[in-house]
Amino acid sequence: MTDPVPDAALGVRLLxxxxxxxxxEEKCAELYGATKIRGFLHLYIGEEACAxxxxxxxxxxxxxxxxxxxxxxxxxxGIPLRAIMAEMFGKAxxxxxxxxxxxxxxxxxxxxxxxxAIVGSGLPLAVGLALADRTLRRPAxxxxxxxxxxxxxxxxxxxxxxxxxxxxxxxxxxxNNLYAMGTALARHQSQTELTAKxxxxxxxxxxxxxxxxxxxxxxxxxxxxxxxxxxxxxFLELRTYRFRAHSMFDPxxxxxxxxxxxWKQRDPIPGLAARLRAAGALDDARLAALDAAADAEVADAxxxxxxxxxxxxxxxLTDVVTPASGAGTGGAR
Amino acid sequence: xxxxxxxxxxxxxxxxxxxxxxxxxMGEDVGRYGGSYAVSxxxxxxxxxxxxxxxxxxxxxxxxxxxxxxxGGLRPVVEVMxxxxxxLALDQIVNMAAVYRHMSGGQFSVPVVIxxxxxxxxxxxxxxxxxxxxxxxxxxxxxxxxxATVADARGMLPxxxxxxxxxxxxxxxxLYNVEEEVGDWACDLTHAAVRRPGSDVSIVTYGGxxxxxxxxxxxxxxxxxxxxxLDLRVLRPLDREAIAASVRRTHRVVVVxxxxxxxxxxxxxxxxxxEECLYDLDAAxxxxxxxxxxxxxxxxxxxAALPSVDGIVAAVREVCGA
Numbered sequence: 001m002t003d004p005v006p007d008a009a010l011g012v013r014l015l016x017x018x019x020x021x022x023x024x025e026e027k028c029a030e031l032y033g034a035t036k037i038r039g040f041l042h043l044y045i046g047e048e049a050c051a052x053x054x055x056x057x058x059x060x061x062x063x064x065x066x067x068x069x070x071x072x073x074x075x076x077x078g079i080p081l082r083a084i085m086a087e088m089f090g091k092a093x094x095x096x097x098x099x100x101x102x103x104x105x106x107x108x109x110x111x112x113x114x115x116x117a118i119v120g121s122g123l124p125l126a127v128g129l130a131l132a133d134r135t136l137r138r139p140a141x142x143x144x145x146x147x148x149x150x151x152x153x154x155x156x157x158x159x160x161x162x163x164x165x166x167x168x169x170x171x172x173x174x175x176n177n178l179y180a181m182g183t184a185l186a187r188h189q190s191q192t193e194l195t196a197k198x199x200x201x202x203x204x205x206x207x208x209x210x211x212x213x214x215x216x217x218x219x220x221x222x223x224x225x226x227x228x229x230x231x232x233x234x235f236l237e238l239r240t241y242r243f244r245a246h247s248m249f250d251p252x253x254x255x256x257x258x259x260x261x262x263w264k265q266r267d268p269i270p271g272l273a274a275r276l277r278a279a280g281a282l283d284d285a286r287l288a289a290l291d292a293a294a295d296a297e298v299a300d301a302x303x304x305x306x307x308x309x310x311x312x313x314x315x316x317l318t319d320v321v322t323p324a325s326g327a328g329t330g331g332a333r
Numbered sequence: 334x335x336x337x338x339x340x341x342x343x344x345x346x347x348x349x350x351x352x353x354x355x356x357x358x359m360g361e362d363v364g365r366y367g368g369s370y371a372v373s374x375x376x377x378x379x380x381x382x383x384x385x386x387x388x389x390x391x392x393x394x395x396x397x398x399x400x401x402x403x404x405g406g407l408r409p410v411v412e413v414m415x416x417x418x419x420x421l422a423l424d425q426i427v428n429m430a431a432v433y434r435h436m437s438g439g440q441f442s443v444p445v446v447i448x449x450x451x452x453x454x455x456x457x458x459x460x461x462x463x464x465x466x467x468x469x470x471x472x473x474x475x476x477x478x479x480x481a482t483v484a485d486a487r488g489m490l491p492x493x494x495x496x497x498x499x500x501x502x503x504x505x506x507x508l509y510n511v512e513e514e515v516g517d518w519a520c521d522l523t524h525a526a527v528r529r530p531g532s533d534v535s536i537v538t539y540g541g542x543x544x545x546x547x548x549x550x551x552x553x554x555x556x557x558x559x560x561x562x563l564d565l566r567v568l569r570p571l572d573r574e575a576i577a578a579s580v581r582r583t584h585r586v587v588v589v590x591x592x593x594x595x596x597x598x599x600x601x602x603x604x605x606x607x608e609e610c611l612y613d614l615d616a617a618x619x620x621x622x623x624x625x626x627x628x629x630x631x632x633x634x635x636x637a638a639l640p641s642v643d644g645i646v647a648a649v650r651e652v653c654g655a
Binding site: 063094095096097098099100104106107108113114115116118121123124125126127128129130131132133135136154155158159161162165318319320321322 | 355357383388389391393394395396397398399400401402403404405406407409424425428429433434435436437438439440441442473474476497498
């Protein structure tokens with residue numbers, strides 16, 4: 001717990017990011033109980049070091065494709081917490097106007113392409129985004145987050161093959177939390193060394209401790225650099241664990257409580273805080289201030305979401321298709 | 334000028350590739366092989382492997398890559414060999430391309446064009462011969478079109494590429510060798526078209542069944558029944574006004590659809606008429622669809638399973654009380 005911190009300023013920044021995600025999601029759980037948030041709600045608590053370590057290694061020109069457990073990715077990509085919270089409330093001021101909810105957060109201006117909830121569905125999309133960047137000679141990387149469960153889907157294998165075959169700039173980020181919903185890794189993968197699967201497609205692979213945000217950041221920096229410099233894809237496995245159930249409907253009967261408790265001892269937030277204290281970069285007052293700021297951001301977002309309006313029912317059918325479509329004439333082109 | 338349906342699709346693709354560097358063709362064997370229906374023969378040499386992109390046998394992967402490439406600013410034309418194979422890509426079409434705009438609160442458009450062959454008649458058996466157009470026509474967010482004439486084969490692709498949203502184009506395998514005179518091919522992706530005006534009965538159809546409907550109308554004319562043939566052209570959104578307008582003129586309707594009758598597009602057409610103009614009808618509608626059976630290989634059985642000119646003629650005579 002007292003490994004040296006090579007870059008204290010970075011450490012404090014990543015700690016701040018993780019705290020913001022943690023406080024947001026703790027409030028989400030509370031608001032779910034209060035029926036302000038409905039539908040499926042998949043919490044990232046315990047896994048924050050993954051998004052917090054990877055996202056700062058990307059630029060604004062890069063693309064991010066995430067899963068249905070994407071609140072943290074959305075926040076750390078820069079989507080205002082107000083817009084995220086309002087989306088979970090189903091309000092028109094949400095980042096998808098209340099049409100998406102918790103699983104479908106989007107922000108075109110930040111190149112955040114969701115928020116998709118069919119396991120593996122973001123992978124082919126990421127390949128296509130990278131194909132567009134390559135074709136249009138834009139030097140962007142597409143980071144695609146998915147879980148260990150997605151690696152049993154054909155979509156992973158088809159996408160890994162396409163990205164490597166066509167040498168497209170995709171960073172495949174597997175957040176391996178050891179469970180595909182309720183099915184343990186060894187019960188859903190013939191090869192539990194997930195990097196071996198990815199490596200078989202002829203791409204460089206990294207694996208990092210997903211409970212150590214600095215380790216994630218270091219590995220992600222190398223992997224992103226590889227994608228940028230070599231042009232082809234890379235695979236990054238982050239070994240992590242979710243402390244909460246799969247969703248709010250999950251009674252969590254498939255994991256031993258002792259296993260969960262063991263992983264909680266490796267909580268990425270107090271772990272990093274202790275290292276920063278040991279390095280003299282953090283004290284009680286600073287930590288309290290960070291916590292208070294995170295709480296205040298959440299409180300502001302909840303108030304904003306509460307006060308926001310619902311999208312009028314009259315707008316139900318808008319944006320099924322793009323306005324004014326269907327009139328095009330072939331001859332006019 | 335006179336050209337075949339295949340040449341029309343090819344000319345449309347060629348023009349788009351020349352005109353717009355964002356356009357590229359992607360699919361199985363579209364490149365070196367020249368396209369499984371020879372639509373893109375020679376394009377690989379002319380435009381190169383990046384514009385004519387041979388994809389591995391991974392329909393889910395490359396159709397999804399087409400969706401992502403459209404989001405990223407390109408104008409992909411994704412070719413899927415047959416509608417049967419497109420079921421491997423259904424997730425990316427139905428769960429991603431179709432919903433992306435609405436689910437994101439209108440932030441994204443997905444201008445991907447997905448072309449696929451459909452239909453029976455070539456003795457290809459039960460995994461290459463089905464007509465599943467209605468599966469796609471069921472889904473909000475998609476525009477679904479079926480060029481039935483050579484002119485539409487020429488005009489619908491550029492119109493689809495001008496669309497900001499996903500368009501699925503169904504090319505019936507029985508039409509590729511059809512030759513017709515083509516004049517002005519410019520078209521919209523909105524309206525149905527009367528292919529033969531008539532006053533006694535409306536035959537509503539689309540795609541590969543249009544030639545059969547026209548042949549039936551010719552036979553019926555010699556027997557004194559003047560049939561109007563309406564080509565739906567666009568399967569989603571349906572041009573319900575044109576369908577109702579035709580039926581209000583003729584007061585009788587037969588719908589011809591190569592899909593299976595149960596849950597068919599023909600059923601949707603008839604249901605719409607029941608809602609909109611039931612009392613304009615002088616006789617109960619009839620549907621001529623494929624038999625409820627996987628399309629078999631043997632020629633006589635395949636023929637028996639599909640809508641036929643004789644079957645259309647018989648159905649029309651029945652609704653006309655002739």
